[in-house]
Amino acid sequence: MAGAGEMMSNTEREMNTDRHRGRPRNEAHDEAILDATLELVAQVGIAGLTVDAVAHLAGVGKATIYRRWNSKEALLLDAWNTCLTISDVPDTGSLRGDMEALFAAKDLKMPAETMKRIFPQLIAAAKVNPDVGDTYKAFVEQRRLPMRMVLERAIDRGELQRTIDLALVQDLLVAPFFYRSFISDGPTDSTVVAQLLDIVLAGLDALSRTPANT
Amino acid sequence: MAGAGEMMSNTEREMNTDRHRGRPRNEAHDEAILDATLELVAQVGIAGLTVDAVAHLAGVGKATIYRRWNSKEALLLDAWNTCLTISDVPDTGSLRGDMEALFAAKDLKMPAETMKRIFPQLIAAAKVNPDVGDTYKAFVEQRRLPMRMVLERAIDRGELQRTIDLALVQDLLVAPFFYRSFISDGPTDSTVVAQLLDIVLAGLDALSRTPANT
Amino acid sequence: MAGAGEMMSNTEREMNTDRHRGRPRNEAHDEAILDATLELVAQVGIAGLTVDAVAHLAGVGKATIYRRWNSKEALLLDAWNTCLTISDVPDTGSLRGDMEALFAAKDLKMPAETMKRIFPQLIAAAKVNPDVGDTYKAFVEQRRLPMRMVLERAIDRGELQRTIDLALVQDLLVAPFFYRSFISDGPTDSTVVAQLLDIVLAGLDALSRTPANT
Amino acid sequence: MAGAGEMMSNTEREMNTDRHRGRPRNEAHDEAILDATLELVAQVGIAGLTVDAVAHLAGVGKATIYRRWNSKEALLLDAWNTCLTISDVPDTGSLRGDMEALFAAKDLKMPAETMKRIFPQLIAAAKVNPDVGDTYKAFVEQRRLPMRMVLERAIDRGELQRTIDLALVQDLLVAPFFYRSFISDGPTDSTVVAQLLDIVLAGLDALSRTPANT
DNA sequence: CGTTAAGCGAGACGGTACGTCGTGTCTTTGT
DNA sequence: ACAAAGACACGACGTACCGTCTCGCTTAACG
Structure with missing residues (x-):
């Protein structure tokens, strides 16, 4: 269907500097979708997670999700990545x-x-x-x-x-x-x-x- | 919802000594279904597991599965339980x-x-x-x-x-x-x-x- | 599956004079089953008619029905036949x-x-x-x-x-x-x-x- | 149960002039489904009619049928309605x-x-x-x-x-x-x-x- | 400043699996 | 042996979700 690199993460996409024509994507939606995903995974588990529910909770259309991630798994993957925060390494002397x-x-x-x-x-x-x-x-x-x-x-x-x-x-x-x-x-x-x-x-x-x- | 005794494991059911009327369940089916479940989980994973496939591989009807377990999760659960073998408690002296x-x-x-x-x-x-x-x-x-x-x-x-x-x-x-x-x-x-x-x-x-x- | 004459009506069977061994069938059940069938057909129609419901309403087991008629259609057929009563032909002179x-x-x-x-x-x-x-x-x-x-x-x-x-x-x-x-x-x-x-x-x-x- | 306007016929729905959001229904499917229904009813009768068969013959998914009619009966009803054509009233003088x-x-x-x-x-x-x-x-x-x-x-x-x-x-x-x-x-x-x-x-x-x- | 390409919410679409239920058969125990 | 009870293989039910596809908008960037 399409070449390699079809699926790039959001961070990668932001690097893309060549300006598109047409209406740009609403970047705020990315976070809303990822948050909704994590929230729902916590509530109903990965098996009970439905893309429709994510779309509804995030207040977006289902197509808006599939425009950014081409499968439920890809979405979950990106969502989980956002859970990671770099923690400082303490140095108390002992x-x-x-x-x-x-x-x-x-x-x-x-x-x-x-x-x-x-x-x-x-x-x-x-x-x-x-x-x-x-x-x-x-x-x-x-x-x-x-x-x-x-x-x-x-x-x-x-x-x-x-x-x-x-x-x-x-x-x-x-x-x-x-x-x-x-x-x-x-x-x-x-x-x-x-x-x-x-x-x-x-x-x-x-x-x-x-x-x-x- | 989780009514007491609603969902009893096979081992528990065997304890039931009061004889039922009607045709008794074919106990051989229990093992066939559980084995088919584990076999399929290993082959296609949890996400790819379908009750129809389990029924077909075990050579039973779908209703025969749902008569014993009231959801796919309950079936998986019992299947997993069969993975457990009671281990003897060793006594080596130390x-x-x-x-x-x-x-x-x-x-x-x-x-x-x-x-x-x-x-x-x-x-x-x-x-x-x-x-x-x-x-x-x-x-x-x-x-x-x-x-x-x-x-x-x-x-x-x-x-x-x-x-x-x-x-x-x-x-x-x-x-x-x-x-x-x-x-x-x-x-x-x-x-x-x-x-x-x-x-x-x-x-x-x-x-x-x-x-x-x- | 089987030869002709497999399906005989009750009236035909009653003609059979050779005595069976074992417990004789309870003839009262025939009428109870046929009545229950007609009652249910009138209530829920032929499409909504279930043999289980007939058995329950007649107070008999499902097998008792299938022992007498080998399909739901055969049962309906016999039930409908009981609706027919031979009417006398009047002769009033005109x-x-x-x-x-x-x-x-x-x-x-x-x-x-x-x-x-x-x-x-x-x-x-x-x-x-x-x-x-x-x-x-x-x-x-x-x-x-x-x-x-x-x-x-x-x-x-x-x-x-x-x-x-x-x-x-x-x-x-x-x-x-x-x-x-x-x-x-x-x-x-x-x-x-x-x-x-x-x-x-x-x-x-x-x-x-x-x-x-x- | 039979809530007013709950189940409106196609002709009624077409009257609805307020534009819907989202992808509009494919009107051609309505006729295909109704035709398939009548065809199958004539062949196998109402008891033998299955929604899956209708869907297959009409070349649509089962959900597409249930989106329009909320039961097999409602579908049959609308199908029968399409059999009616208004006939002109003749006036030959006698x-x-x-x-x-x-x-x-x-x-x-x-x-x-x-x-x-x-x-x-x-x-x-x-x-x-x-x-x-x-x-x-x-x-x-x-x-x-x-x-x-x-x-x-x-x-x-x-x-x-x-x-x-x-x-x-x-x-x-x-x-x-x-x-x-x-x-x-x-x-x-x-x-x-x-x-x-x-x-x-x-x-x-x-x-x-x-x-x-x- | 209007054209135009894309984003967007909504929801229809063909498929597939769900868990339930009914059929006709089979197999127990009870009488 | 018959009867009630109910397990059984099979298959249709009506629902839900997937990933795709229109719709009729809206929104920038380009010309």
């Missing part, structure tokens, strides 16, 4: 302080409860649709970066051994929160953060004193 | 040994790769559909039981403090595997199990020696 | 007297209003289903016989010319009642019968006095 | 001439054989469904109008007595044709028309000469 700052950071565009509903839909879609999978991987990678930097700085400070498996430590610290958010709905407040840090940091410290026997 | 036995247990009916695709679909559906959510909770609860018993036995043995937050410890041990399976696709082999146990058990041991200062 | 006696005869099993609803269903079905059509033709033929005998006797008496088109005369006398019963819902009382006989008999009489110029 | 002209008029859209199959279905449906019944009554009323005007003109001319029961005379002339068309499949050609007029007109003439003794 690993523990940095960690608490990271966990305390509110770096999500949507309310936490909404994210708890949206994120599993994204994970599920990523397992089935390769395109969504790619976007998902980039999303996760970017989200993990700040904590990785914090951990590397802790190594530089000497708080952690240089031989440590950084990815495992990060998963050990992060996974319980994902687990409780998405799988068991357990508590994830600051008390839990403190207990978690107690155990893991104590464990790492204890292991650094004994000869590596792994 | 917490570490029990843990390694638990993680080594191959208690899934489906290949791991298939489960990695199916499980996120279940989680996503659970966030959106209350009925699925209930079954999901029961599913998770049952899966968590063996490890909880192992941990409680460790307390009895004196390997863990009686004041410990058992749920948190369990999440700490389990979450990284869920995380790597469903979120980051990281390794989950026995080496990782060993490292994980090293850190967490060392941390718990270290904390038990110091007065609680949290 | 054509007019015989006619008035015929029209006055209440020879229908069901109330007239019910018949007005049932009969059109039968006609409609006869146009579409050849089997129903055959039964319908026999039904009509039998119903027409008494009046035909009355008319022939009138010819013998010399009240009507022997060259007359008997079928046309009969249609001329009968049709208006069918028309008003099934098509226009007009009156069909004894006054109308008298007026009708006045016109038609006077017309036939007048034509018999003039040389046939048709 | 009652007999007018009558022969009326009976000779080919004012039906469909072939006679098709109508003979369709009409009984309509009658049957009218007995059961009040909505269909109303349309049916209007249909019949409109069809009867031309002959009524012819008869009234005959009264003005003095060919018929002013005291005559007009409805009865009309039924007497019309009913035999309905009867033979729908009930007994007898002949309805011009010879029959002549014989019928001979008898009835002679009868009316004879009665007008004698004092009313009914």
Whole structure:
């Protein structure tokens, strides 16, 4: 039907400087559509999401959506991308302080409860649709970066051994929160953060004193 | 809406001892339908799954499916439930040994790769559909039981403090595997199990020696 | 699928004198089923008629119906047949007297209003289903016989010319009642019968006095 | 249920002059659907009629049918309405001439054989469904109008007595044709028309000469 | 400053799947 | 064996959504 590059993201399209003839697109609609999409995904899930509902909630026509994204999946993909906000990397002087700052950071565009509903839909879609999978991987990678930097700085400070498996430590610290958010709905407040840090940091410290026997 | 006992699983129904009048349901169909469902989910994914296709592959009528499950989601849910096999609770004499036995247990009916695709679909559906959510909770609860018993036995043995937050410890041990399976696709082999146990058990041991200062 | 004679009516079956083994059929059910069928046809029409509803109204199982009739059409056919009652052929000594006696005869099993609803269903079905059509033709033929005998006797008496088109005369006398019963819902009382006989008999009489110029 | 204007016929809808927004309906589809409906009703009867078959034969989607008519019955009703063509009222100068002209008029859209199959279905449906019944009554009323005007003109001319029961005379002339068309499949050609007029007109003439003794 | 190309809301369109219901058959248990 | 109950394969029902396609506007940029 059409050549490659048919489907470009909004950011890419904005780069396009050659002026079109005719009425220009209303850029405000893009955000309205994406917001409506996320809102509805949180409410009814990806399976229950209908383009008609998105169009109605965003106050636009269905064709206006399909003019911008050529499938429901492409729309979802772009919508999920907007959930990502770059969080600052804190530097409190200690690993523990940095960690608490990271966990305390509110770096999500949507309310936490909404994210708890949206994120599993994204994970599920990523397992089935390769395109969504790619976007998902980039999303996760970017989200993990700040904590990785914090951990590397802790190594530089000497708080952690240089031989440590950084990815495992990060998963050990992060996974319980994902687990409780998405799988068991357990508590994830600051008390839990403190207990978690107690155990893991104590464990790492204890292991650094004994000869590596792994 | 979710009337009590409205939707009972097959195992529950078999318990029903009061004999029904009329032709009994062909129990063989239950398995045929569930197998066809899992087969098709693996082939075409959740989105591409149609009840008609399940009926055709299982060699039954569509009504026969809806007589047993009142929605496609309920069917998927039960299909997923068949993935669960009750794992024995090991008793090797030590917490570490029990843990390694638990993680080594191959208690899934489906290949791991298939489960990695199916499980996120279940989680996503659970966030959106209350009925699925209930079954999901029961599913998770049952899966968590063996490890909880192992941990409680460790307390009895004196390997863990009686004041410990058992749920948190369990999440700490389990979450990284869920995380790597469903979120980051990281390794989950026995080496990782060993490292994980090293850190967490060392941390718990270290904390038990110091007065609680949290 | 099966040989001829597969479908025998109840009346035929009753002739069967060889005693069956096992529990004999409850003959009372036949009537209950046929009555329920006619009742429902009058209420919801042939299109809205369901065998389940007949079974429920008759207080029998669906299989009990299919054991006696092998299709919904066969059941309807037999039900309609029970509407027919052989009416005596009156002999009052004059054509007019015989006619008035015929029209006055209440020879229908069901109330007239019910018949007005049932009969059109039968006609409609006869146009579409050849089997129903055959039964319908026999039904009509039998119903027409008494009046035909009355008319022939009138010819013998010399009240009507022997060259007359008997079928046309009969249609001329009968049709208006069918028309008003099934098509226009007009009156069909004894006054109308008298007026009708006045016109038609006077017309036939007048034509018999003039040389046939048709 | 039968809300006013809820279900308006096509002719009514065309009157609506306020321009709709959105893509207008393809008017050609209306006729294609109605034609397909009549065709199929004639072939398989009202009971065997399926909306899918209509959609397929008309070359449209099922939703396109349900967008116009909210049930299979409503569709049938409108389809039957299209069978009606307003016939001109002839004026040949004599009652007999007018009558022969009326009976000779080919004012039906469909072939006679098709109508003979369709009409009984309509009658049957009218007995059961009040909505269909109303349309049916209007249909019949409109069809009867031309002959009524012819008869009234005959009264003005003095060919018929002013005291005559007009409805009865009309039924007497019309009913035999309905009867033979729908009930007994007898002949309805011009010879029959002549014989019928001979008898009835002679009868009316004879009665007008004698004092009313009914 | 009018032409013109595109955007826009609305909604019709052919398809496809949904979940329900009825048919005619089959299979149990109860009598 | 018959009867009531109800499971079964099949297929039509009427609804909903997809992605596409007109409609009759509106809105800039170009000529």
